[in-house]
Amino acid sequence: MSMRNRLLASLSPDDLEAVRPWLEDMPLPQKLELSLPGEETVYCYFPTDGIGSTVIVSPEGNQTEIGVFGREGMSPASAVLGATSNPYRVVMQVGGRGYRIARTKLIELMEERPALHRLLLRWAQVFTAQAATTALSNAVHSVDERLARWVLMCHDRLGGDEMSLTHEFLSIMLAVRRPSVTTALHVLEGNKLIYSHRANIIVRDREGLEAFASDAYGVSEHEYARLLGDFRER
Incomplete structure (x- = not known):
């Protein structure tokens, strides 16, 4: 079993062998819901490709994304902290594959394996x-800058320059209406940073996107590098 998930691949051979029998390899198609607000967390997921989206939903049904994860992480992070449920909706934004493990078994393994527990913490x-960076960005950055940030974050987690991101997902990601998404896409296209057609976005100028996003991008990426190593293998 090839461990393309960055967290699993970081485990010692001994810890990995302890976890391996409990991992179920499975497809994670687009729009698959991995967990729902308030419901008991039955499984934890470790993607090997694709992108998951963690979304907060208000009592009236308004929603916005607070974070993304892919082969560098797992979900829900609340399970690592001992919670039996989480207040978020977790859904696959870009389809892929991954492993799932029963939350109760993962908790048991973390209790037995301190290194595994430290890694997941x-x-x-x-x-x-x-x-936290998403909350700050939503408050202080323009829609164009926030879009550049999310494209960069998706680019970090995918194997190529092309990604399938629907206007529906983008509007949730940016907490704006779809017309604002279209306008922001046109701005990035006009600056020759991306090419957009229907639900597909192609990154044309990675360095230009980073410059355009300015300080909207990089804080959580640097935190990952500090604690776990740089996952942006480009």
């Missing part, structure tokens, strides 16, 4: 930093 810290 570091991931929980990184995800918290990403959620």
Whole structure:
């Protein structure tokens, strides 16, 4: 079993062998819901490709994304902290594959394996930093800058320059209406940073996107590198 998930691949051979029998390899298609607000967390997921989206939903049904994860992480991070449920909706934004493991078994393994527990606690810290950065970005950055940030974050987690991101997902990611998404896409296209057609976005100028996003991008990425090593293998 090839461990393309960055967290699993970081385990010692001994810890990995302890975890391996409990991992179920499975497809994670687009729009698959991995967990729902308030419901008991039955499984934890470790993607090997694709992108998951963690979304907060208000009582009236308004929603916005607080973070993304892919082969560098797992979900839900709340399970690592001992919670039996989480207040978020977790859904696959870009389809892929991954492993799932029963939450109760993962908790048992963390109790038996301190190194595994420390590793996953570091991931929980990184995800918290990403959620905090998202809140700051939503408050102080323009829609164009926030779009550049999310494209960069998706680019970090995918194997190529092309990604399938629907306007529906983008509007949730950016907490704006779809017309604002279209306008922001046109701005990035006009600056020759991306090419957008229907639900596909192609990154044309990675360095230009980073410059355009300015300080909207990089804080949680640096936190991941500090605690777990740089996952942006480009």
